[in-house]
Amino acid sequence: MRIAVIGDLHYPELTLDNHLIADARHEFYETFMKKFFSIPADLYVSIGDLTNYGTAEELEDIYSIIRRHGKQFVHVLGNHDVYDMKRKDVLEITQQERFQLIETETAMLAFLDTTREQDLKDCGGILDPVQQEWLKSVVDYSEEMPLLVFGHHPIHATTTMSEKMMHYVHPLQPIQEILQKKQGPGLYINGHNHYNSIALRKRWTFLQLAAVLDEQAARVIDVSDSLISIDSIDLSDPLLKEQAKIIGKAINHFSLREDSLGTEADLKHLIPLMPAVKKPVAKAKSVAPL
8 A cells, every 4th residue: 555645736726916816827727736646556646725715716727637647535624625614515516525434454544633723723633433433443454454544733742843833643542542542553644844854652643744845855654564655756757846945935824944844864764664554445435536
């Protein structure tokens, strides 16, 4: 099983203030998404903030690019994706599930919604009671099979900046306790903080991705019977870097990072797997083709 993942994409709509970036926006996102979908993978994932403000124009524009590539794609909701519209209206446009489980022969993949709907004052993460109970059942059901959990916000006190206010799923909600009941290996993948980071906590590895406008790259996660391999693929070129800076400096609700996005140790990692009895995948749920 091979999964290609991108961090916060922040596809922006054009306004009176930034309409001069129209050409750069078109060329950058067309080229970057083409490169992303050219990575050989079984599944392609956006870890949230696919859009900059979650407007209908942003969602329809970026999904017109995504659907042309015809690949299996999952969009985890980020806080920016639900600023402008209600969650149900966003999901109607994207035709995505709010949260879901995908079963494969080598791992189970759980996708969460950690967002606060239309909350411009608090961009931090939450996990509602329905998802808490659902995640408990997923952790229990996965037994010793590897479990990969995708959520936009990091778990508190794991990856870089995840102790800073509004940069984590609120620690009063028991997501950490739920995850630590996992019997086998777990990998939690998030964005939100715009820094590359890898952290280890007991059975869990926590992987955080930088924003695409800061770093034109993707993570590739390979899951085999004996190993989970995390690698980074550089998708940049001089023109993409120039266009990313033009866009990043022109749009609201986003700031380019001026400091380091992490170290080499935050880009690649290996998780050895102990032999485990595979759970039968009788009713495996898969992502419908776009």
